[in-house]
Amino acid sequence: MEELKKKINQIKKPEIELPYFKAALKGRLLKEHQKMEKRFLIAPLLKPALVSLPILIILILGVLILPQQFMEARALKIAKAHPEIQKLIQEYNIRPTDIKLQDQKAYLLFMPEETPENILEVENQKRMLLEIASEKETLKKSEGVLAIVDLQRKNVASIKTIRGREVVPLTSQEEQLVKEVVEKEEVLKEILPPTITIEKIEPALPEKLRLEKKGTEIQIAPPKNFEKRAKILYKSDGKRWMVEVNLQKKKIEKLQLIGNQ
Amino acid sequence: MSGEFERDLVKRAKKDPETFGLIYDKYYQPIFGYILRRTANVALAEDLTAQTFLKALKNLWRFRWQNVTISAWLYRIATNEVNSYYRKKKGFKNVSLEEAKNLKSDINVLEEIQKAEEELQKEKDFLLLHKKIAKLKPKYQTVIALRFFEKKKVSEIAQILGKPEGTIKAQIHRALRQLKKLLEENETKN
Numbered sequence: 001m002e003e004l005k006k007k008i009n010q011i012k013k014p015e016i017e018l019p020y021f022k023a024a025l026k027g028r029l030l031k032e033h034q035k036m037e038k039r040f041l042i043a044p045l046l047k048p049a050l051v052s053l054p055i056l057i058i059l060i061l062g063v064l065i066l067p068q069q070f071m072e073a074r075a076l077k078i079a080k081a082h083p084e085i086q087k088l089i090q091e092y093n094i095r096p097t098d099i100k101l102q103d104q105k106a107y108l109l110f111m112p113e114e115t116p117e118n119i120l121e122v123e124n125q126k127r128m129l130l131e132i133a134s135e136k137e138t139l140k141k142s143e144g145v146l147a148i149v150d151l152q153r154k155n156v157a158s159i160k161t162i163r164g165r166e167v168v169p170l171t172s173q174e175e176q177l178v179k180e181v182v183e184k185e186e187v188l189k190e191i192l193p194p195t196i197t198i199e200k201i202e203p204a205l206p207e208k209l210r211l212e213k214k215g216t217e218i219q220i221a222p223p224k225n226f227e228k229r230a231k232i233l234y235k236s237d238g239k240r241w242m243v244e245v246n247l248q249k250k251k252i253e254k255l256q257l258i259g260n261q
Numbered sequence: 262m263s264g265e266f267e268r269d270l271v272k273r274a275k276k277d278p279e280t281f282g283l284i285y286d287k288y289y290q291p292i293f294g295y296i297l298r299r300t301a302n303v304a305l306a307e308d309l310t311a312q313t314f315l316k317a318l319k320n321l322w323r324f325r326w327q328n329v330t331i332s333a334w335l336y337r338i339a340t341n342e343v344n345s346y347y348r349k350k351k352g353f354k355n356v357s358l359e360e361a362k363n364l365k366s367d368i369n370v371l372e373e374i375q376k377a378e379e380e381l382q383k384e385k386d387f388l389l390l391h392k393k394i395a396k397l398k399p400k401y402q403t404v405i406a407l408r409f410f411e412k413k414k415v416s417e418i419a420q421i422l423g424k425p426e427g428t429i430k431a432q433i434h435r436a437l438r439q440l441k442k443l444l445e446e447n448e449t450k451n
Contacts (some may be wrong), residue, residue: 005437025314
């Protein structure tokens with residue numbers, strides 16, 4: 001291995017500069033920055049109100065927003081210092097993705113890092129890519145963690161594992177739809193062995209979850225434009241397969257061999 | 262840059278285009294170089310670099326509380342863009358493709374790309390190595406590139422990718438093992 005490292009280190013790496021492109025991109029970025037700023041400009045007719053507006057904004061920032069950012073940072077620090085959360089970060093490769101404050105508590109959502117997956121398209125003559133993933137990795141991908149931090153007591157009040165079925169549960173009609181979609185797909189019949197049996201049907205956890213305020217409660221919700229999906233787990237001859245179905249589009253989006261029983 | 266200074270710079274960059282311009286000037290070459298060494302394609306590296314900085318600009322507001330350095334944050338965005346490209350591969354769609362096309366409408370930029378591609382094709386040893394590395398999973402390509410091309414320490418790579426150092430060391434080891442196998446297969450064929 002040392003020889004390989006030496007070999008890689010010895011190979012000359014390309015160092016190429018593109019001054020025109022650099023300048024063109026900079027110009028583009030600065031224009032974009034100005035566009036983003038302009039969105040916050042108030043129309044000229046409202047200019048008289050601007051006299052008192054900055055003072056009002058400063059007051060709002062001072063009372064609401066800065067303390068909010070401070071509390072969020074503090075909550076994150078408390079959460080990350082908790083040994084169980086540290087263990088979960090280490091084992092499941094999760095990171096904080098959303099935070100909401102409510103009633104002196106901070107709700108922190110930790111989700112696994114997105115990992116590359118081969119997305120397959122199953123449509124008539126299109127090729128199918130199979131990804132062989134270990135069972136442990138697949139299970140890890142479907143979990144997130146909700147930590148609730150008590151900001152007054154400065155401790156982690158609770159840690160809860162989030163599972164897909166809790167956020168986007170499947171109805172019996174949806175389960176039936178999954179089976180129908182899979183049965184119609186001829187290409188699957190060529191790939192999956194004839195001896196397969198269904199182990200279970202469960203909802204697919206959305207890639208990104210978020211925290212949503214509903215009244216006085218903080219709930220976990222899928223993204224706003226989420227398309228519901230379901231996973232059907234098959235087993236056969238000592239192997240396990242997973243097929244993921246998009247319930248809205250009524251099509252198969254993924255096929256995985258997920259290791260041995 | 263100290264943490265305090267960086268936090269202040271990012272805060273100012275949100276409102277002041279010139280300050281954002283300073284961040285861009287400082288990190289453009291390292292990020293472009295990293296993407297180029299990941300993709301071995303000048304035109305593609307330009308597109309992905311443009312996307313990286315556009316995303317950085319659009320996500321500047323959330324930079325602070327994730328508690329990473331600007332460099333690590335930009336490398337992370339760049340890594341995600343490159344890995345996303347390798348995952349989708351077949352003509353990737355992205356928000357800024359239009360912007361990337363606009364940038365290339367300048368004749369100087371086009372000539373520059375052509376000359377740069379010619380320069381790149383001279384780096385035969387690197388291109389051979391890159392061909393093998395490109396066969397690895399994106400996560401292994403990432404750690405190899407960051408460790409050996411960008412000369413990042415394990416702790417820096419851990420910060421860029423937001424993963425524990427132990428995981429990074431294990432990934433580097435596995436990546437090298439797979440790469441060694443690919444290179445040995447190549448030698449056997451020759």
